[in-house]
Amino acid sequence: MAKIVGAITTSHVPAIGGAIAKGLQNEPYWKPFFDGFPPVRDWLAKVKPDVIVLVYNDHGLNFFLDKMPTFAVGAAPEYRNADEGWGIPTVAPFKGDPELSWHLIEQLVAEDFDLVTCQEMVVDHAFTLPMALCYPDTNWPVRVVPVCVNTVQAPLPSAARCYKLGQAIGRAIAKWPGDERVVVMGTGGLSHQLDGERAGFINKDFDLKFMDSMVHEPAWATRYSTTELVELSGTQGVELLNWMVARGTLPAKVEKKHANYYIPISNTASGLMVLEPAA
Ligand code: DHB
Ligand code: FE
Numbered sequence: 001m002a003k004i005v006g007a008i009t010t011s012h013v014p015a016i017g018g019a020i021a022k023g024l025q026n027e028p029y030w031k032p033f034f035d036g037f038p039p040v041r042d043w044l045a046k047v048k049p050d051v052i053v054l055v056y057n058d059h060g061l062n063f064f065l066d067k068m069p070t071f072a073v074g075a076a077p078e079y080r081n082a083d084e085g086w087g088i089p090t091v092a093p094f095k096g097d098p099e100l101s102w103h104l105i106e107q108l109v110a111e112d113f114d115l116v117t118c119q120e121m122v123v124d125h126a127f128t129l130p131m132a133l134c135y136p137d138t139n140w141p142v143r144v145v146p147v148c149v150n151t152v153q154a155p156l157p158s159a160a161r162c163y164k165l166g167q168a169i170g171r172a173i174a175k176w177p178g179d180e181r182v183v184v185m186g187t188g189g190l191s192h193q194l195d196g197e198r199a200g201f202i203n204k205d206f207d208l209k210f211m212d213s214m215v216h217e218p219a220w221a222t223r224y225s226t227t228e229l230v231e232l233s234g235t236q237g238v239e240l241l242n243w244m245v246a247r248g249t250l251p252a253k254v255e256k257k258h259a260n261y262y263i264p265i266s267n268t269a270s271g272l273m274v275l276e277p278a279a
Pocket of ligand 1: 012013014015059188189192194236239265266267268
């Protein structure tokens with residue numbers, strides 16, 4: 001039986017790619033952010049995942065506003081990174097796991113999640129930068145299954161629906177007959193808003209409460225509508241829906257192995273957590 005050994009939740013910001021390319025990790029602006037990641041890498045070296053199920057939102061590279069699936073799952077043998085226009089260097093392709101992807105898709109559709117299935121898919125910074133932070137040599141030692149959530153264009157799936165999707169992914173992985181060790185990653189958030197009158201909006205109180213809820217009260221954010229979540233966390237802060245999916249894959253009781261929170265990275269309050277199923 002495949003096993004979820006833990007989850008990593010982290011922000012994704014294009015400027016991180018620029019900082020890596022320029023070697024700015026130890027600059028005062030960046031150091032508190034990058035210093036969050038050595039403990040994550042130590043943890044990964046210990047839990048040794050074979051597969052990462054990576055829950056993120058596409059920013060117009062693979063899906064655009066004309067075609068916007070609520071939930072999409074990759075089922076490709078390989079996922080390439082392409083230039084999104086931020087000017088950050090692209091990274092090596094990621095090896096997929098089509099068999100596990102199709103198992104997930106079949107199980108999720110059987111549980112009434114009507115997914116878009118993607119046998120070809122390019123991946124953007126929300127996928128590649130968290131991977132590069134976890135594996136800085138970008139010589140990926142894992143296979144990947146991308147899960148894309150629409151956090152971009154209304155109507156968005158509710159936090160409750162995202163949490164339930166995570167729970168269904170957890171059940172599907174538990175049913176997979178292989179002996180893979182799986183880490184689920186959720187990327188995006190925490191509070192930020194890039195557009196409109198509130199551009200630059202950050203809500204530290206909400207972020208810290210949300211991070212605490214990941215450990216102690218995982219369904220906490222489901223009390224809010226997506227409109228309320230946008231009000232509380234910003235038009236892009238609502239990417240925290242990807243954290244809800246990742247959290248849903250873990251049991252109710254978890255152990256926090258690591259966390260970091262730092263303001264700002266570009267326009268974003270950056271959050272980072274490593275959670276394991278409680279012993
Ligand atoms: C920024 C944050 C994001 O989540 C994103 O997708 C693009 C830009 C930012 O803070 O600059
Ligand atoms: Fe984003």
